[in-house]
Amino acid sequence: MAITGSFHQHYHFIKQLAVALDSWLIGSSLERSFTISKQELVMLFRKNNEQLVLKVISKFHSGFLLFENTPYHKGSNAQACFESIFNQQVIAVKPHLYNRSFLVVFSNKQSLVFKCYDALINVVLVDEEVVVDMFRDSIQNDWTYNPAEFDVTDVNIINKLDAYQYEADVYWVYKRKTEDDFFLSLNPQSDELLLQTTNPFEASTLFARYALGSLGFKQAKTSRIAALEGEIKRLKQQIKLSEQGIKQLLHQSPFEEIGHIVMANLHAIPKQTKQVELFDFYNNKYILVKLKNDLDAAANAAYYYRKAKNKKIEVEQMEQKLLITQQKLVGVELMLEHVIAAQNAKQLKPLQVSKKQEVVFPFKRFEVQEFEIWVGKNAANNDILTQKFTHKNDLWLHAKGVAGSHTIIKHKAGKPIPSHVLTIAAQIAAYYSKHKGNTLAPVSYTLKKFVRKPKGFEPGQVVMDREEVIMVEPKLP
Numbered sequence: 072m073a074i075t076g077s078f079h080q081h082y083h084f085i086k087q088l089a090v091a092l093d094s095w096l097i098g099s100s101l102e103r104s105f106t107i108s109k110q111e112l113v114m115l116f117r118k119n120n121e122q123l124v125l126k127v128i129s130k131f132h133s134g135f136l137l138f139e140n141t142p143y144h145k146g147s148n149a150q151a152c153f154e155s156i157f158n159q160q161v162i163a164v165k166p167h168l169y170n171r172s173f174l175v176v177f178s179n180k181q182s183l184v185f186k187c188y189d190a191l192i193n194v195v196l197v198d199e200e201v202v203v204d205m206f207r208d209s210i211q212n213d214w215t216y217n218p219a220e221f222d223v224t225d226v227n228i229i230n231k232l233d234a235y236q237y238e239a240d241v242y243w244v245y246k247r248k249t250e251d252d253f254f255l256s257l258n259p260q261s262d263e264l265l266l267q268t269t270n271p272f273e274a275s276t277l278f279a280r281y282a283l284g285s286l287g288f289k290q291a292k293t294s295r296i297a298a299l300e301g302e303i304k305r306l307k308q309q310i311k312l313s314e315q316g317i318k319q320l321l322h323q324s325p326f327e328e329i330g331h332i333v334m335a336n337l338h339a340i341p342k343q344t345k346q347v348e349l350f351d352f353y354n355n356k357y358i359l360v361k362l363k364n365d366l367d368a369a370a371n372a373a374y375y376y377r378k379a380k381n382k383k384i385e386v387e388q389m390e391q392k393l394l395i396t397q398q399k400l401v402g403v404e405l406m407l408e409h410v411i412a413a414q415n416a417k418q419l420k421p422l423q424v425s426k427k428q429e430v431v432f433p434f435k436r437f438e439v440q441e442f443e444i445w446v447g448k449n450a451a452n453n454d455i456l457t458q459k460f461t462h463k464n465d466l467w468l469h470a471k472g473v474a475g476s477h478t479i480i481k482h483k484a485g486k487p488i489p490s491h492v493l494t495i496a497a498q499i500a501a502y503y504s505k506h507k508g509n510t511l512a513p514v515s516y517t518l519k520k521f522v523r524k525p526k527g528f529e530p531g532q533v534v535m536d537r538e539e540v541i542m543v544e545p546k547l548p
Contacts, residue, residue, distance in 0.1 A: 074133045074286075077254035079278050080187045082171050082232055084257060087240065088136070088271045089166035089173035095123060096161040096175065103157065105149040112152070112194060112206045115143055116161070127185075127194055127206060128279065131286040134192025135279035138272035153196050153204055156181050169223035169232055186213070242274035243267050244281065251289075251414075253281040288416040295419070299407040306400040313393040320386050328353050329360060330375035333368060340368040387484040390462055398460055401433045434460075435476075437499060437548060442492045443481040446503055450531030453477040454524070457533060463520035466493070468500040471513040471540060475504025477531070479519065494543060501545035513540050 078084045099118035106112050112127040126137040159177040166173040175183040181203065184195040194206040195213050202216050223229060237257035245262040246253050253265070255278040266277050328351075333340065336349050343364045351358045362371045413419040434456055435446035445460070447453035457477050461467065464482040469475060478500035480488055497514040506512030521536040528534075 074131070074252075074254070074282060077278070077282070078257050079136075079255040079275060079282075080134060080171055080189055080192075081257070082169060083235065083237055084242070084255065084271065084275075085171045085173065085187050086166045088275065089164050091271050092173075092175070093164035096164055098160065099123065100158050100160045101153070101156050101177070103151070104153040105151050106206065107149060109207070109209070113143065113149075114153075127192065128283065129190070129192050129207060130283060131290065132190040133282075134187055134189060135275075135283060136187070137276045137279045139276070152206065153183070155179070155198075155203060156183070156196065167221040169229055170221045172221055184216070240269050241267070242269070242271055244274055244278045246281070251285050253278060253285055284416065288419060291416070292410060292413060292419055295410050296407065299403055299410060302403050303400065303407065306396055306403060309396050310393065310400065313389060313396060317386060317389050317393065320382060320389070325353075326375045326379035326382055330372045330379065332358075333360065333362075333372040333375060337368045337372075340371075342367060384484050387462070387464065387482070391482075391484070394460055394462060398433070401455070401460075405433060435503075437495075439492045439495050439548060440489060442483065442488060444492075444496045444499060445479050445481065446499060447477040447531075450529070453531040457519070457522060458524065461519045463518065465519045466496070466516055467519045467522050467535070468496055468514055468516040469535070470501050470504030470506045471515045473505035474531075475500060475506070477533075478503070493541065495548050497541045497543040498546050499548070501543055502547055504545070507545050509545060511542050512545050513542055515540055 096116060099116045102115040102117050104114045110129050114125040116123045116125065122140060122142060124139040124143045128135040156177045156179065159179050161175055162178055163176040164173060165176065171187045173185050181196060181198045184197055186193045191210060193210055193213050195202055196204040197216050200216055200218065202214050205213055243256045243259060243264065244253065244266040245256060245260050246265055247262050255274055266274065268274050332349050332351055340347050344362055345364045346359055346361050348357050349360050363374060366374065410419065433452065435448060437444040445456060447456045453476060461479050462482050466480040466488055468478040478496055480492060480496050500514050501512040515535060515538045517535055517537050517539060522533050524533045
């Protein structure tokens with residue numbers, strides 16, 4: 072995510088910037104200097120009644136210099152630095168020859184060394200060749216100071232820099248035509264021009280603002296995509312495990328059949344036995360049946376009947392949890408699509424999801440007496456709702472004889488759907504259909520297991536068996 076092709080830290084620009092700083096800063100004093108974070112340094116210079124704010128920002132594997140002349144007040148998280156030169160007067164700003172660095176010399180003979188080295192940008196306070204303080208103290212090499220390190224002796228570098236042709240004291244800031252990248256140039260280019268100026272402070276500042284905004288958006292987008300892709304992977308694994316669990320439960324021995332087998336053999340089961348071999352008349356073979364030895368044969372049969380009932384409820388609960396996880400997966404996948412399509416920070420911001428928020432829900436949703444009612448939004452969405460997110464025991468509704476939204480009442484294990492809930496769901500189905508303007512409308516309903524989609528049917532088209540009809544007024548609750 073580093074910046075390429077920009078001259079904001081090129082030798083020729085840094086040299087001109089240092090010359091401009093020399094004109095402005097001589098006779099000024101450093102009022103305050105502090106870090107906002109490990110990535111941002113703020114320096115407040117004052118000359119007569121005018122204030123110059125110099126910001127050094129290290130982000131996205133690059134460094135930025137910003138200049139402002141508006142009043143600046145430090146926040147509560149500010150940490151003071153370079154305190155030994157507070158209120159000291161600037162006596163000179165000296166660019167290093169053929170190097171991307173310069174010195175700001177103060178009246179107490181201490182100097183600030185600005186090293187404009189891309190990702191290694193730093194500001195170091197030196198007192199007689201001893202490093203006193205620095206902006207980015209994690210750069211260990213900068214704790215050792217040697218003036219000779221700024222002397223460039225490589226002839227190839229010197230010749231290359233001398234040969235570079237540019238227009239002195241004119242600066243351009245551009246946006247690339249092919250992508251959302253910005254760069255500072257010392258010559259006119261064919262890209263989209265944002266600024267042409269003779270003021271290096273203005274050029275450096277505007278470029279930094281555009282670049283930081285663009286790079287911040289790209290980093291946030293990349294991070295968001297990675298997080299959503301991780302969540303999708305987690306949900307898919309959870310769905311896989313749930314499906315395996317349901318399949319395993321369904322393939323267990325049918326407890327109700329075992330209960331019937333035990334009841335048919337009450338006379339052949341001795342008391343206080345832990346297991347017995349009985350004839351399985353369902354599969355025409357003998358099977359070994361485990362028993363509770365503290366129960367008689369009839370009580371063991373009742374035990375298996377209870378297990379059969381509990382197994383049915385457990386399977387339904389697992390299927391409901393599976394549907395909820397599938398719902399979350401669709402929501403996260405939709406969110407990922409929106410994030411990938413986002414072109415700027417403004418479009419990305421509403422797509423932020425905190426842990427307390429739900430991801431985008433793909434259907435209209437209502438709640439009546441603890442029962443959830445889900446409604447499709449269009450033909451394709453109807454298919455997704457009916458084919459992927461509806462349990463076989465959910466109640467399925469649709470306005471009779473006209474186009475409209477698929478509507479379901481989510482099944483709750485062991486709880487019949489009250490007539491009042493059915494009526495409201497039917498009213499919603501009628502409202503989201505071609506019957507909307509009618510006084511009364513017929514709405515068909517049946518269990519989802521009696522709804523099928525034959526091959527070749529258009530999106531949203533289904534066939535319904537065992538249909539019942541209710542007359543309602545089309546309206547929302």
